[in-house]
Amino acid sequence: MAPTTTKQWTVAGKDGFDSLKFEEKAQIPKLGDHDVLVHFHYVSLNYRDLIIPKGKYPFPTKDNVVPGSDGAGTVEAVGSSVKSFKPGDKVLTLFNQAHQAGPISVAIVGTGLGGVIDGALRQYGSFEESGLVHMPTTLDFKEGSTLACAALTAWNGLYGxxxxxxxxxxxxxxxxxxxxxxxxxxxxxxxxxxxxxxxxxxxxxxxxxxxxxxxxxxxxxxxxxxxxxxxxxxxxxxxxxxxxxxxxxxxxxxxxxxxxxxxxxxxxxxxxxxxxxxxxxxxxxxxxxxxxxxxxxxxxxxxxxxxxxxxxxxxxxLLVGSRLQFQNMNEAIDANGIKPVVDEKVFSLEELKDAYQYMWDQKHFGKLTVKIDAAPKL
CATH class of the missing domain: 3.40.50.720 (NAD(P)-binding Rossmann-like Domain)
Structure with missing residues (x-):
């Protein structure tokens, strides 16, 4: 049985980190035919996450959005028409959910995860099949969670x-x-x-x-x-x-x-x-x-x-990169044995405000991560 509720954070307002609100039992919507339910294990933070609750992010956002664009987790369930994923697969979230390939557009900019579309700072989240990619096989979930924004932006900057x-x-x-x-x-x-x-x-x-x-x-x-x-x-x-x-x-x-x-x-x-x-x-x-x-x-x-x-x-x-670039980058990561540099400090989901402040104070080195739930033993 798939879970029906999830712990999650939302951004309610633009009053700084006090705008972050924690929910113990938010409802999980019914899975659509093309949707994939992801059980998150790690999320990494970006500067963007810090400035959204401060009202300083220049791209579209919505009230009460679940923050976090960079999530790594396991597929919990899939809709009847999903072809690319199955339960147990290790997956990563795509930053701009509609950016599949080629140039970015105004419409695509309006599909930012954790800005307009509910993001990864929750235990469970459903996404369209096209909004996920397979995680590199050489990385663990903590390392994989660092790729969606920072790594793909670097890749696009060098090869885009x-x-x-x-x-x-x-x-x-x-x-x-x-x-x-x-x-x-x-x-x-x-x-x-x-x-x-x-x-x-x-x-x-x-x-x-x-x-x-x-x-x-x-x-x-x-x-x-x-x-x-x-x-x-x-x-x-x-x-x-x-x-x-x-x-x-x-x-x-x-x-x-x-x-x-x-x-x-x-x-x-x-x-x-x-x-x-x-x-x-x-x-x-x-x-x-x-x-x-x-x-x-x-x-x-x-x-x-x-x-x-x-x-x-x-x-x-440039604004991060496309799903096709993400897939190409992940192949390069596996082929070259690249390991992300991750800060030794790891916060729990409940400690998210502390994580935001830690990063705001520039105490981190490399990517800062939040542990959501332990990964299942497959």
Whole structure:
């Protein structure tokens, strides 16, 4: 018998973390023909989760939504028409539920999990079959829960623009030690043929890009704020590390650190207005800056569109990635033995407010996870 109730959190209002409300026995709707009921085991948090209850998220949201876009769990039951999944399968949630393949659209932006559509911070949740993917076989549920937003954003940033996709020998610039940036580092780690005089840089949440870039045979230039984090980045494979607190003009330094000082080809920008000027300085002519966040906050002091012309760069905005990209990324994760970097601190579902505050205070390293329910022994 499938469960009929679930523990869950909802976001009621925009008064900060006090807007998070816990329900002990929320009703689980009847499963539709194309629906899959998932029993969640782990959820990882993103900066987006923290700013939705603060009313600062720029994309669509709804009142009383169940938060959390990045869930990993086991299929509990399936509708009569479901073909891709069966009970017992290990699955992950798709960030934008309608983004199956190809370019994103306005309609797709309105299907964000944990923003408009009820998310993963609950014991059980039903999703359309197309809103899930199989979890990589080489990862456990805690590791798998980190992929839906940070990892897929890193993957899209490096490979989403096909004409300028990351290639061996490129140089990747990462920003900070968040989930996206570390993923980007690891994917570059495979010893693939290297053309040392080509440079590409990605400025993003460092721990995601770092993984992907290294697996692809790329060089990595990373920025961070402390000596301890710098040492960890070097252990993870970063070739050059720049302390941006000691070197506020880190864009020029990154450019000089690229082969022949020509600058970087790809910048994945997570800081937003406060770091964009440095990203422009780091980019080489015909480089690409992919904007995926604004961790540095909002500011009126930011470059104008004219700077794109002055620096001869392409600037693109991206919102995570498609289901097809997710599936391709998971194959690469299994093939390369990539393991997400996960913070040692794990919170329970009931401790969600504490988890939000822990992440808001920037006490985490890598991805921060919430344990929902123990996985069944299959």
């Amino acid at each position: 623009l096909e004409s300028k996709a990351l290639k061996p020998g490129d140089t990747v610039l990462t920003q900070g030690t968040g989930g996206v940036s570390i993923f980007a580092l690891q994917v570059s780690r495979e010893p693939l043929p290297c053309r040392p005089f080509e440079a590409a840089a990605v400025s993003i949440s460092t721990l995601g890009i770092l993984q992907f870039a290294k697996a692809a045979g790329a060089r990595v230039i990373a920025t961070t704020s402390s000596a301890a984090k710098a040492e960890t980045l070097r252990k993870l494979g970063a070739d050059t590390v720049i302390n941006y607190k000691d070197n506020p003009d880190w864009g020029e330094i990154a450019k000089k650190a690229s082969p022949h000082g020509l600058g970087v080809d790809h910048v994945l920008e997570v800081g937003g207005p406060k770091t964009m000027a440095q990203s422009l300085k780091a980019a080489k002519p015909e480089g690409v800056i992919s904007i995926i966040g604004f961790l540095g906050g909002m500011s009126k002091e930011q470059p104008s569109f004219l700077e794109c012309l002055n620096n001869i760069v392409t600037v693109r905005g």
